[in-house]
Amino acid sequence: MFSQKVDRRVFVKKMATSAAIVAAVSMFPGIIFADEQTQNIPKGDLDWKKAPCRFCGVGCGLLIGISKGKAVAVKGDPKSEVNKGLACVKGYHSVMALYGKDRLTKPLVKKNGVFVETSMKEALDLVASKMQETIKNHGKDAVSIYGSGQWSIADGYIASKLFKGCIGTNNIEANARLCMASAVTGFYTSFGADEPMGCYEDIDYANAYVLWGNNMAEMHPVLFSRMLDQKAKRKAKIIDFATRTTRTSLAADKSILFQPQTDLAVANAICYEIIKNNWVNKNFVAKHCKFNKGKINIGYGLTDDFKFKDEPEKIDFTEYKKFLEDYTPEKVARYSGVSAKDIKYMASIYGDPNMKVVSFWCMGPNQHTRGTWMNNLIYNIHLLTGKISTPGNSPFSLTGQPSACGTAREVGTFTHRLPSGFVNKKEVREFTAKIWGVPVENIPENPTHHTVSMFRALDRGEIKFMWIQVTNPMVTMPNLKRYRNGAEKEGRFIVVSDVYPTPTTDVADVILPSAMWIEKSGLFGNSERRTQHWDKMVNPPGEAMDDGMQLLEVANRLGYGKYFPYSKENYVEEIYNEYTKHHAGEKHGMVPIEVLKKESGMLWPYVKGKPTKWRYNSKYDPACKQEGFHFYGNEDGKAIIWQRPYEPAPEVPDAEYPFWLNTGRVVEHWHSGSMTRRISVLHKAMPNSYVEINPEEAKEMGIKNKDKVKLTTRRGSIVMIASVNERGIPTKGQVFVPFFDEHFLINELTLDSYCPISAEPDYKKCAVKVEKV
């Protein structure tokens, strides 16, 4: 660790020299006149403008250096409360993603299997007429839009208003379904309202951070650096609970490895220990919590006709305590791979009344066939100990995309959502229709398809038209072959708006070139409820147009222009002002645009000119209607502790497919790599994906680092390069593959099982065979 050694002699010497310099300066004051100094330096024309980072859900504030109409440099925004001036390697090089030579600059239309250049006007005419034709021949529910958590707020808002409010179909989804749907259902089932109660500032107060399957050193590096800083300064502890040894494990105070899927059991065992050792915050639980159980053996969504609805049932503390008896540390140690001692250690971190604890998680618990349950279970731990909604005590669900919260969750670009609530609620539809200015009958009552179901419907042919914006599903859908075949079938019409050619544009009938990030104005919302605004800084190349404007142009062509009375120059701001009406009030008040233009982001609920840092705590949250805590998302003001058992994964390793296949990300690349791979610095550092194999098992199989290895699952096989003893080391019986590389489409091998409650697929667990080739 860094330490500073100043010995006395050096110190005295330094003092003496500085004293001498001070004396010299006082004698010759002229030498420090700054103005004269700077006179003969050529004036640079770098203009620094603020923007949130384009990549992950951390939402770092950046300053973009603009020179002669081009983005040329980046630095962290010191005013941003998120990153305080630091960024990560993707952020620092983010502007290079604008300038790839193969940027899409002209619309392309597929004619006889070949893409032909056309004008934007003709391409948009074609999209609109195809939509009209499909609706006429096959009904409203035959058209759909699939967007993303990288949609800016305005883009997502227009998409939702067009499809739900004008066309009249709930066929709108976003890739955020693949990313944090379980976090949302976790929040709704436990608290009745979405998004974290705390904020990143919790890092500055916590004594311990427990990371649940979350390699933050690579995936949320800026927050991880904030934690490392607290570790150095205050000896805050980092506990890495994971299935792989990663950079995070190396920096952690304790690395605890578990077998895939057994996190459910370990979480319950922690609760068992907390109760057994009398660490329950009885006062808090009695006043603010109630106990529920739901259905068990809930399935995995593997068939097209799968349906599930949970039926919550009230239970009492005694019943819950009895349920936990199956989860003593000793019993759980038998199948989780975690020793009873380590389980007790984790429990003691949460149980110690003098410890403030933040739990962080992202894709580990979310991309999980019991994702909602995992989220519930982590909340259980924090609720039992009362460690919630206070500075430093925070169960903190992180997101992966820059506006997964801001757009997908808050605007509600999902089949079952509207901005202010659920689409199947009459009062929500009425309220929304009023603000949208559309007839309420336009908005259909019943949700249609979640993402996996939507692509299945495309495959079956119930959906004929799909517009894909800001995402690359032909790299990222699980069980990819089925959905790519579906998209390529006769009679399907696929429109793709993107900035570069991708495997998804390959299956398109029309490719629309998009403007990205700082080529337009926009707003994002990050993991901690922070909304951030940026201004357009550079012009998009060629005919590239931003996604929201593409939607507006098509809306006009479909005859819905009157519902979108925004000006071309300022529509982002006008839409935001309309959008904030959906959330007016103390519980979700959005930050006014004037504030966002000035500040480097601001948290909602924004009440009487103040952001709310800790929700549900009357000390900080004006929406609380009682002293102390008030979980106002639920009608009775109480949070729910859920009885959720351990259930196995749908496909477990067996004799034929003896390994778990886990997938994920690396620090250099973001998602499917369509942007980051075009940044030379990042590509040179991480040119292709690989398969990480446990070193002992690699030795047994005679596989050395960089050998070629064949992976086979029940859905396909792929040959790729082995990585042994490099960046990450999976536990025995498991291999890991990053998914960014379109040359090695690992999702052709993954399984499209999902959490029945959230409908989020599990990309982390299926059975795979590993062979040396």
Next chain:
Amino acid sequence: MKQLKIISLVVVLMIAAVIIVGRSITATDERTSVEDDPNKFISENGAYNTATNVLDKKNIIDKNKSNNYYKNRAYQGAPPTIPHEVYESNMGDNSCLQCHQNGGYVDKFKAFAPIVPHPEMINCKQCHVAVKVNTVFKASNWESMNNIPQFSNKALPTSPPVIPHQLENNDDCLSCHAGSGLMKIRVTHPERTNCKQCHVLKVNEIKDVGEFVRIPKMIN
């Protein structure tokens, strides 16, 4: 009476003790008095941090003139890439800092190790990545703005030059301007560590508020 006083005093003390202990146990919702340091990542934070380490190395002269400073950055101010092999599974404090905290000659690479200006940040590979291949995924139109800062930026022949570059995460001047730094930018007086006393920042992002015009005071 005296006994009663003593007993009551003991009782009061006991009650107080119970209250204090009880509070400290249940006081999990209270905000601790953690020193909040919002300036953590702000530019000038580490200005004096490693200077002493560099002082001892002021006499090192790097004969190897080829300096990678500009070559390894995508633009001026970008975090440099790592030009040598690194072990994937190491973290900053157990590997990178061994050479880069204090610098010095590294025989293995036949080069002087640059000194890191921010050794307190140990997740090095968050910003600095190794170069593993020299290909590109797709060609790019990116033009590096690596205009090398002016070296003759003095107002008078004898006046101290101004600082022609940004300082973010580069706050320890001597990590570049002494020891193993590029010859051209090596400072003649590394023992003076209050650099910004004489060298002021010339940055383009400071907004010009226009010339100051004194409004003459009206005298009746």
